[in-house]
Amino acid sequence: MISLDELPLRDDLRGLTPYGAPQAPLPVALNVNENTHPVPDEVASDVLDEIAVALRDINRYPDREFTALREGFAAYLGHGLTAGQIWAGNGSNEVLQHILQAFAGPGRTVFGFAPTYSMYPLLTQGTGAHWIAGSRDDDYEISADDAAAQVAAADPDVVLLCTPNNPTGTPLSLEVIEAVYEAARGIVVVDEAYHEFAPRDSASALTLLEGRPRLAISRTMSKAFAFAGARVGYLAADPTFIDALRLVRLPYHLSALTQAAAVAALRNASTMLAMVDEIVEQRDRISATLEALGYAPHESWSNFVLFGGVDDPQFTWQALYDRGVLVRDVGIPGHLRVTAGTETETTAFLEALASIGSPS
Numbered sequence: 001m002i003s004l005d006e007l008p009l010r011d012d013l014r015g016l017t018p019y020g021a022p023q024a025p026l027p028v029a030l031n032v033n034e035n036t037h038p039v040p041d042e043v044a045s046d047v048l049d050e051i052a053v054a055l056r057d058i059n060r061y062p063d064r065e066f067t068a069l070r071e072g073f074a075a076y077l078g079h080g081l082t083a084g085q086i087w088a089g090n091g092s093n094e095v096l097q098h099i100l101q102a103f104a105g106p107g108r109t110v111f112g113f114a115p116t117y118s119m120y121p122l123l124t125q126g127t128g129a130h131w132i133a134g135s136r137d138d139d140y141e142i143s144a145d146d147a148a149a150q151v152a153a154a155d156p157d158v159v160l161l162c163t164p165n166n167p168t169g170t171p172l173s174l175e176v177i178e179a180v181y182e183a184a185r186g187i188v189v190v191d192e193a194y195h196e197f198a199p200r201d202s203a204s205a206l207t208l209l210e211g212r213p214r215l216a217i218s219r220t221m222s223k224a225f226a227f228a229g230a231r232v233g234y235l236a237a238d239p240t241f242i243d244a245l246r247l248v249r250l251p252y253h254l255s256a257l258t259q260a261a262a263v264a265a266l267r268n269a270s271t272m273l274a275m276v277d278e279i280v281e282q283r284d285r286i287s288a289t290l291e292a293l294g295y296a297p298h299e300s301w302s303n304f305v306l307f308g309g310v311d312d313p314q315f316t317w318q319a320l321y322d323r324g325v326l327v328r329d330v331g332i333p334g335h336l337r338v339t340a341g342t343e344t345e346t347t348a349f350l351e352a353l354a355s356i357g358s359p360s
């Protein structure tokens with residue numbers, strides 16, 4: 001086998017490492033923030049029926065505008081949104097990629113407050129743009145003034161704001177998002193992948209869309225919706241913003257089977273989301289127990305907990321692995337991240353961690 005260096009790879013891709021959260025077949029997998037509850041049987045059978053119908057026309061290309069699905073997302077999101085303000089892709093990663101292909105690219109810059117979602121720099125580099133990492137305070141929070149000042153100084157073409165933030169769980173207030181929008185010349189994306197796990201009364205950035213044509217709010221069916229394997233993400237923005245994404249998407253990028261599955265899942269949204277409260281309960285149990293064990297969990301509005309006080313994250317990660325529990329080492333010194341699973345999985349994690357011994 002030849003090495004990658006021997007291929008005429010783009011210079012700006014040389015030396016990069018691909019996204020690679022381990023996919024190990026362990027009994028308790030709590031490393032990539034999936035909803036670990038399976039899709040309920042009645043929903044699975046509705047999804048199957050819809051796919052069966054789509055299969056009859058599978059010799060034809062699908063609806064390029066995925067109209068029924070966009071209508072479904074508009075209805076699900078509420079806030080008076082219409083299908084013309086909705087876009088979707090094979091996971092919100094593809095939606096983010098569409099945004100960067102349209103608004104970033106060679107010679108341009110993309111900004112985010114680190115530590116944040118590890119895919120942002122990779123997606124940025126993939127379009128040939130340059131990633132600029134801003135900073136957060138000690139508890140991973142950012143004030144509106146500080147956020148605006150950092151964005152004004154960096155003057156990026158695209159700002160990616162993640163709330164609640166992955167991997168820290170930290171929410172951003174609407175005040176921060178408004179301040180960033182005012183300070184930015186370019187596009188501002190609010191990634192609300194974990195919004196459904198935030199407190200019920202917390203406002204979505206969707207409430208800021210009106211009158212802000214450079215703003216987009218992205219969501220995914222991969223987390224709360226328990227639909228990660230189907231690969232469906234979406235966003236809401238001004239219809240003109242959506243037109244820009246049509247310039248870069250591949251023709252018929254959402255397969256007829258994906259559209260059918262997502263339409264049926266959305267129709268069952270309340271059943272699909274029924275486990276969210278239970279997951280939030282397990283998340284809070286994780287935080288409380290970690291604290292009792294002497295670790296330092298960070299406040300989380302998502303379905304995972306980042307915790308500090310881990311002397312040797314690599315050692316603890318391996319010790320948990322050896323006990324059949326997969327968590328994530330996100331590369332923050334002294335920290336590990338764990339997804340809230342079912343009650344049984346969560347118990348398995350907490351017992352495994354306790355058996356390793358508390359931090360000094």
Ligand SMILES: *Cc1c(COP(=O)(O)O)cnc(C)c1O
Nearest residue numbers: 091092093117166193220222233
């Ligand atoms: C998991 C996650 C997504 C979702 O990615 P998909 O491609 O929709 O599976 C998006 N943003 C963040 C911050 C995430 O953690």
